[in-house]
Amino acid sequence: MSGRVLVGVKRVIDYAVKIRVKPDNSSVVTDGVKHSMNPFCEIAVEEAVKMKEKKFIKEVVVVSCGPQQAQETIRTALAMGADRGIHVDVTGKDYDNLGPLQVSKIMAALAKKEEAQLVILGKQAIDDDCNQTGQMTAALLDWPQGTFASEVTLEGDKMKVVREIDGGLETIKINTPAVITADLRLNTPRYATLPNIMKAKKKKIDKVKPADLGVDITSRLEVLRVDEPPHREAGVKLETVADLVDKLKEAGTI
Amino acid sequence: MMREAVKKYAHERIAPFVSKMDEHSAMEEEVLKSLFEQGLMGIEIDPEYNGTGSSFFSSILVIEELAKVDPSVAVLCDIQNTLINTLFAKLGTAAQKEQYLSRLSTDMIGSFCLSEAESGSDAFSLKTRAEKHKDYYVINGSKMWISNAEHAGVFLVMANVDPSAGYRGITCFIVDRDTEGLEICKKENKLGLRASSTCPLNLDNVKVPEKNILGEIGQGYKYAIGMLNEGRIGIAAQMLGLAQGCFDHTIPYTRQRMQFGKRIFDFQGMQHQIAHVATQIEAGRLLTYNAARLKEAGRPFIKEACMAKYFTAEVASLTTSKCIEWMGGVGFTKDYPIEKYYRDCKIGTIYEGTTNIQLSTIAKFIDQEYDH
Numbered sequence: 001m002s003g004r005v006l007v008g009v010k011r012v013i014d015y016a017v018k019i020r021v022k023p024d025n026s027s028v029v030t031d032g033v034k035h036s037m038n039p040f041c042e043i044a045v046e047e048a049v050k051m052k053e054k055k056f057i058k059e060v061v062v063v064s065c066g067p068q069q070a071q072e073t074i075r076t077a078l079a080m081g082a083d084r085g086i087h088v089d090v091t092g093k094d095y096d097n098l099g100p101l102q103v104s105k106i107m108a109a110l111a112k113k114e115e116a117q118l119v120i121l122g123k124q125a126i127d128d129d130c131n132q133t134g135q136m137t138a139a140l141l142d143w144p145q146g147t148f149a150s151e152v153t154l155e156g157d158k159m160k161v162v163r164e165i166d167g168g169l170e171t172i173k174i175n176t177p178a179v180i181t182a183d184l185r186l187n188t189p190r191y192a193t194l195p196n197i198m199k200a201k202k203k204k205i206d207k208v209k210p211a212d213l214g215v216d217i218t219s220r221l222e223v224l225r226v227d228e229p230p231h232r233e234a235g236v237k238l239e240t241v242a243d244l245v246d247k248l249k250e251a252g253t254i
Numbered sequence: 255m256m257r258e259a260v261k262k263y264a265h266e267r268i269a270p271f272v273s274k275m276d277e278h279s280a281m282e283e284e285v286l287k288s289l290f291e292q293g294l295m296g297i298e299i300d301p302e303y304n305g306t307g308s309s310f311f312s313s314i315l316v317i318e319e320l321a322k323v324d325p326s327v328a329v330l331c332d333i334q335n336t337l338i339n340t341l342f343a344k345l346g347t348a349a350q351k352e353q354y355l356s357r358l359s360t361d362m363i364g365s366f367c368l369s370e371a372e373s374g375s376d377a378f379s380l381k382t383r384a385e386k387h388k389d390y391y392v393i394n395g396s397k398m399w400i401s402n403a404e405h406a407g408v409f410l411v412m413a414n415v416d417p418s419a420g421y422r423g424i425t426c427f428i429v430d431r432d433t434e435g436l437e438i439c440k441k442e443n444k445l446g447l448r449a450s451s452t453c454p455l456n457l458d459n460v461k462v463p464e465k466n467i468l469g470e471i472g473q474g475y476k477y478a479i480g481m482l483n484e485g486r487i488g489i490a491a492q493m494l495g496l497a498q499g500c501f502d503h504t505i506p507y508t509r510q511r512m513q514f515g516k517r518i519f520d521f522q523g524m525q526h527q528i529a530h531v532a533t534q535i536e537a538g539r540l541l542t543y544n545a546a547r548l549k550e551a552g553r554p555f556i557k558e559a560c561m562a563k564y565f566t567a568e569v570a571s572l573t574t575s576k577c578i579e580w581m582g583g584v585g586f587t588k589d590y591p592i593e594k595y596y597r598d599c600k601i602g603t604i605y606e607g608t609t610n611i612q613l614s615t616i617a618k619f620i621d622q623e624y625d626h
Contacts, residue, residue: 079255191259197255198301
């Protein structure tokens with residue numbers, strides 16, 4: 001198997017930032033807040049670059065959907081070793097309403113257009129935690145999927161995927177082309193070294209619109225309200241196990 | 255993006271070792287290795303020699319970010335990039351560049367040897383002597399306060415080939431670490447910047463071939479001044495990062511610590527002090543970046559570089575001193591990183607040109623400016 005891998009990367013609020021809900025409860029505050037590449041997307045990029053280094057594939061193409069700032073995320077992937085980028089331009093209200101269904105339609109269209117042999121995505125984004133885009137993309141393409149991958153091996157024109165599931169680990173063999181979604185233990189993403197950042201400046205990023213790909217990005221969902229989780233109440237410190245048993249009995253839990 | 259990458263790297267790969275390196279007065283091998291891996295030791299070196307191929311300004315940003323986490327690591331990176339690499343890149347013959355630049359960007363550290371026990375600010379009165387014999391020189395003397403010496407693979411030694419010519423005899427020699435007669439003595443036990451090795455050097459009949467002269471004979475004094483003018487901006491970046499790093503550790507504490515029913519940050523006395531320090535840091539930043547830009551644009555920059563180094567060293571002193579006060583008792587303990595910044599900053603007013611030297615140089619330029 002040699003050819004092109006498509007990797008989707010999402011620009012999300014940085015994991016270390018303290019999230020605040022807007023006063024009108026419509027969404028979270030994003031203005032002036034630090035953003036970075038979704039950690040699972042970093043793992044996806046790393047896996048693709050490793051495959052290229054092992055000469056299993058020829059080209060890593062990185063895709064991100066969003067406003068102009070999405071290009072920063074693409075550049076980071078280029079600095080990690082991706083070859084070129086595609087920025088799907090989605091702005092304003094369209095961007096606010098962009099969800100897994102629309103993104104997977106875009107990914108499917110690009111996978112066909114770029115004749116990709118493999119699509120690698122992060123298992124989920126840390127902002128909406130949807131965990132749907134990979135699965136939907138595979139369904140739209142009618143391709144096999146290896147989700148929650150903690151190990152991926154190419155065996156001829158098939159792929160062996162070790163998946164992290166509730167009961168432990170499941171190993172499956174799937175045909176290619178396929179969609180893989182990266183889980184935490186798949187790899188440890190490399191740092192973008194300064195020489196690679198310099199090289200990334202010269203790599204190409206193409207800009208397209210969803211309409212150019214024949215994709216309708218109207219949302220079928222409407223977010224009604226966003227609230228903060230309830231504040232955690234203070235706990236009670238107890239002296240002895242007997243006290244604990246009493247308290248639990250009081251609360252009716254035993 | 256470069257700044258972000260270095261910030262992330264420094265936070266994840268250097269921060270965990272800072273305390274240990276300070277206590278043991280030793281640079282961690284892992285840190286040295288990763289600095290090279292990240293391309294931080296050859297920032298301006300051409301990719302032809304495995305360098306990063308970036309600009310002087312990038313070096314300044316890198317040094318600033320590293321200094322926020324550990325000024326000792328920053329100075330290692332600063333000396334390599336602004337002094338050693340630049341000297342080789344500007345003055346090296348094709349053969350010298352071939353031999354050294356690739357190593358300097360991938361795994362070899364360099365040391366710059368000018369100061370001696372009897373000559374610091376009065377650098378050109380150095381006594382290390384290089385005697386010519388046919389096609390080689392024999393160097394005798396000793397150097398002091400040599401940074402990076404513990405790990406350096408190559409030493410740029412300033413020695414005088416003709417004391418009767420005064421400073422016009424000073425010549426720059428490339429001396430490899432394993433050269434017979436070169437002794438790297440025990441490192442100093444310092445107040446601050448402890449992870450950065452600072453050693454005396456003894457040169458006892460060190461034989462150096464003629465081809466190891468960097469640049470031209472008798473021009474060493476010029477090279478030294480030239481490089482130190484640039485290195486000055488690097489040190490300014492280090493002091494700037496130091497001040498900012500210390501400040502960044504302190505403010506969260508002032509926002510959490512409650513006394514008399516409110517955050518200590520909310521007391522007007524505190525707010526005024528904090529705002530004053532923040533403004534000083536910002537001013538130092540602008541002086542540093544401006545000096546860097548002037549240098550990159552090929553414009554005169556020496557006065558501005560002196561101002562940047564002098565000012566940021568003072569700001570670092572002020573900031574670290576205030577930060578300890580704002581942290582109260584905990585600022586005084588080694589459990590918190592603040593006291594280390596306080597100890598580290600003092601050298602800023604001393605090395606690579608003392609504050610008094612900087613001020614005299616600035617005055618000299620002002621005098622010239624009003625000549626017509």
